[in-house]
Amino acid sequence: MAELNPSAATPSPLEQEVLEEYALLLANLNKLSSQLSSLADRPTAEVLDGLRMLERKTSLVCTLLKASVYSIVLQQQIYGGEEGEE
Structure with a gap:
């Protein structure tokens, strides 16, 4: 009996949609990571002033x-x- 390789099989529409959502999530997490990195590089006083504003x-x-x-x-x-008065 031959086993199917899951990576070689064509994904169902639902699987494809889930994969696309994971790719979108990855992209958003990468953006968040870069934003947090840039915030960490900035002086604390500058960040606090921005938050106060x-x-x-x-x-x-x-x-x-x-x-x-x-x-x-x-x-x-x-x-x-x-x-009510009328």
């Missing part, structure tokens, strides 16, 4: 989002109260 911007966006949601809820309560 990002933290401030994120905080600002969060505050603006909360204010927008509060405004929408308040407007709905006001319009809901006016409709």
